[in-house]
Amino acid sequence: MNPEGAPAPHPTRHVLVLANTDHEDTPYDEWAAGSDLQLTLLCSEEKAPGYRHLPRVWSFPNYRTNGQVEQTALRLAKEIGFCALFAKGEVDILRAGRLRDALGIPGQGFQSALAFRDKLLMKARLQEGGVPVAAAARVTTACDLLEFVEAHGLPVVIKPVLGSGSLDTRVIHDEAELDALLVRGIAPDMAVEKFVEGTMYHVDGLMAHSEVVEIHPSTYVNDCLSFQRDEFLGGYLLRETHPLKERLIRFTRQALRALPTPPHMTFHAEIWHTPDDRLVFCEIASRTAGCRFNTTFELGRGFNLDRNWFNAQCGLPVDVPPARSPGADGRMSGWCVVYPRAGLLTGLPSGTPPPGVHQLRLNGKPGQTHHGGYKSGDYLAGFILKGESEEQLQSRIREAATWFESNTTWRQEQP
Numbered sequence: 001m002n003p004e005g006a007p008a009p010h011p012t013r014h015v016l017v018l019a020n021t022d023h024e025d026t027p028y029d030e031w032a033a034g035s036d037l038q039l040t041l042l043c044s045e046e047k048a049p050g051y052r053h054l055p056r057v058w059s060f061p062n063y064r065t066n067g068q069v070e071q072t073a074l075r076l077a078k079e080i081g082f083c084a085l086f087a088k089g090e091v092d093i094l095r096a097g098r099l100r101d102a103l104g105i106p107g108q109g110f111q112s113a114l115a116f117r118d119k120l121l122m123k124a125r126l127q128e129g130g131v132p133v134a135a136a137a138r139v140t141t142a143c144d145l146l147e148f149v150e151a152h153g154l155p156v157v158i159k160p161v162l163g164s165g166s167l168d169t170r171v172i173h174d175e176a177e178l179d180a181l182l183v184r185g186i187a188p189d190m191a192v193e194k195f196v197e198g199t200m201y202h203v204d205g206l207m208a209h210s211e212v213v214e215i216h217p218s219t220y221v222n223d224c225l226s227f228q229r230d231e232f233l234g235g236y237l238l239r240e241t242h243p244l245k246e247r248l249i250r251f252t253r254q255a256l257r258a259l260p261t262p263p264h265m266t267f268h269a270e271i272w273h274t275p276d277d278r279l280v281f282c283e284i285a286s287r288t289a290g291c292r293f294n295t296t297f298e299l300g301r302g303f304n305l306d307r308n309w310f311n312a313q314c315g316l317p318v319d320v321p322p323a324r325s326p327g328a329d330g331r332m333s334g335w336c337v338v339y340p341r342a343g344l345l346t347g348l349p350s351g352t353p354p355p356g357v358h359q360l361r362l363n364g365k366p367g368q369t370h371h372g373g374y375k376s377g378d379y380l381a382g383f384i385l386k387g388e389s390e391e392q393l394q395s396r397i398r399e400a401a402t403w404f405e406s407n408t409t410w411r412q413e414q415p
Contacts, residue, residue, distance in 0.1 A: 015039050019047060031310050040076060060072075085099060085313075134280060204297060207266075213318060221233070230372070232397075252271070255281055266306070338408075
């Protein structure tokens with residue numbers, strides 16, 4: 001008891017946050033408001049201005065590869081100690097796992113993180129758990145690729161073993177594309193896998209206290225390599241009565257059991273549904289999907305994946321998912337992103353967006369030079385959309401993308 005007879009205050013619990021997202025998407029201070037948490041943020045220089053109102057923020061150039069992020073985390077841990085470490089971005093998954101191991105902080109350690117980041121290790125663990133995956137192999141030399149093609153035929157997909165956002169991912173359709181790749185040379189740490197014909201779905205949710213507390217499937221409009229073709233990418237949550245819904249959920253649960261899943265994490269699984277009605281697992285990440293999906297999920301399901309992941313990791317209460325089923329009440333949600341072209345951006349749409357647009361975020365302004373799509377999460381315009389059916393959402397996604405592209409102007413710059 002303190003001198004006034006009131007209960008002694010709870011000691012402050014310090015939480016380290018690795019932040020490479022906009023404050024608008026991850027308002028950590030608002031999520032921690034009213035709790036006993038004291039936040040320390042290590043941010044990229046690009047995102048730090050959104051958190052400048054917080055007292056304990058360190059920013060770093062070249063955040064993705066800057067080893068002073070780890071150096072600062074280790075130093076601060078010695079000074080104050082951290083009870084939890086939260087890291088949302090794919091770039092930070094391995095970094096955070098290694099730091100947790102070094103500091104004895106509960107949560108996803110390095111080996112678990114690696115199983116969700118290394119695509120070949122992931123597929124091996126999934127196969128051991130009886131989960132069907134495409135044939136895959138590591139590519140160290142051109143011979144590795146040629147032997148794989150000889151064994152499995154074309155087309156194949158080549159991608160970085162630790163890649164994300166479809167960066168440096170290519171589909172090799174024929175011998176001409178294979179020859180062109182061989183001439184360019186193969187980058188280090190690549191994987192090759194057999195191309196799977198079919199429709200891709202993704203299943204997203206939250207693990208908290210080693211239980212799946214929220215899970216729901218979605219599908220894409222276009223595909224995750226759309227940025228390479230100057231096309232938009234979109235998607236939407238499946239209706240409750242979709243014929244594949246329960247199969248996709250069961251398949252994802254099977255994959256989670258096959259992997260060293262930590263007690264608390266969001267997950268983003270991608271699954272092929274083939275023309276002969278098979279499910280083939282593509283990959284799974286131990287983080288929330290990008291491209292404004294968390295906002296889309298909350299709009300459609302009434303459950304904020306990122307905030308509840310943060311709460312679970314930091315020892316705060318996790319929401320009980322509401323009984324909201326997409327389509328059951330005439331309310332469904334989707335998203336769409338439009339990628340930049342190569343050139344000088346000279347004009348953006350000024351009129352009213354098409355029906356169904358719930359939010360529109362712009363990541364550029366006139367006068368800026370762009371170099372085309374870089375990865376699936378590097379977009380110029382991001383839409384959140386509402387609809388009453390899957391068919392209406394598909395239509396509204398295409399209308400939003402067409403409206404934006406038709407009313408955006410570019411000027412090709414001279415070399």
